[in-house]
Amino acid sequence: MQAMLLSAGYGTRLKPITDYIPKPLMPILEIPLIILTIKRLISSGFTKIVINTYHHADIIENIIKKPGIAGAEIIIIREKTLLGSAGGIANAAKFLKSDIFFVINSDILFDIDFRRLKNFHITKKALSTLVLRKDADRKKFGIIETDAGGRIVRFLGKPAEKRSSSEYMFSGIHVLSPEIFNILNTEFSNICRDIYPRLMETGALMMGYELDGYWTDIGTPVNLFRVNRDMLYSKNPEWINNFLPPVTPGGYYIGKNSVVPVNTKIKENTIISNDCVIGDNCLLRDCLIFPGTKIPPGSVVTNRIKGNDFSVRI
Secondary structure, X not given: OEEEEEOOOOOHHHOOHHHOXXXXXXXXXXXXXXXXXXXXXXXXXXXXXXXXXXXXXXXXXXXXXXXXXXXXXXXXXXXXXXXXXXXXXXXXXXXXXXXXXXXXXXXXXXXXXXXHHHHHHHHHOOOEEEEEEOOOOHHHHOOEEEOOOOEEEXXXXXXXXXXXXXEEEXXXXXXXXXXXXXXXXXXXXXXXXXXXXXXXHHOOOEEEXXXXXXXXXXXXXXXXXXXXXXXXXXXXXXXHHHOOOOOOOOXXXXXXXXXXXXXXXEOOOEEEOOOOEEOOOOEEEEEEEOOOOEEOOOOEEEEEEEOOOOEEEO
């Protein structure tokens, strides 16, 4: 199997964090999300993974190229100008056009059976299969409707008339057939905003596959903290335990090589990533401390995501 991880964007919802650290490298405890996703794909049988970069490309590429990832061909495509999701996929055509492939957003954490999803796509003979989920906020994300057989009949409000009572939101996971490259080009475009509505108008077969398992996005500071906090209480997909360091009971986490003096108080829901230095007589509660952060003596850090260059209230 082969997949593309969309990793080029600015991550504007995570600003100011993403002014310094790109969205794919948001830490889950102390492991960058994109590394967890790559390891998950390899363990699921993927042998080729394409990653596009643009914003903070050097930082992403340096992390991906570090030792510790084996078992698949990793191809990094650095975009000279930002191409958007559709343009980015088109730009990777020479690596993906030989077979069906997955496209996955870089800001989601989820649990899915990839082989079952691929078989669904093949059986339905779809051009595109979108993984969908029920969500109370689906109107905010944009509603997608399917008929009784799972075919997408309305995409983000197009066509205008309501056609179904089955309403979903898009999860950020697609399966695409190589014929999609007959439609895409390398100009800047968004596949959901610019391509899929057009495919709806032409009658192309787009299928919806319902995800009823774990899914979350880390695309805002609040969501990023919540996902990390959930890891302290085992509210996470089971597969992730194979790749994350163990969490000891107590409602907090201290990462590898981090220094915390005995006179500093670490309270509930505190995640200190790796290589941090916490000063004397500090108090930390309900916070996420990014890798390599130095906290001055006497600091009180509560309800914050904090790095050396940013401090964001949550």
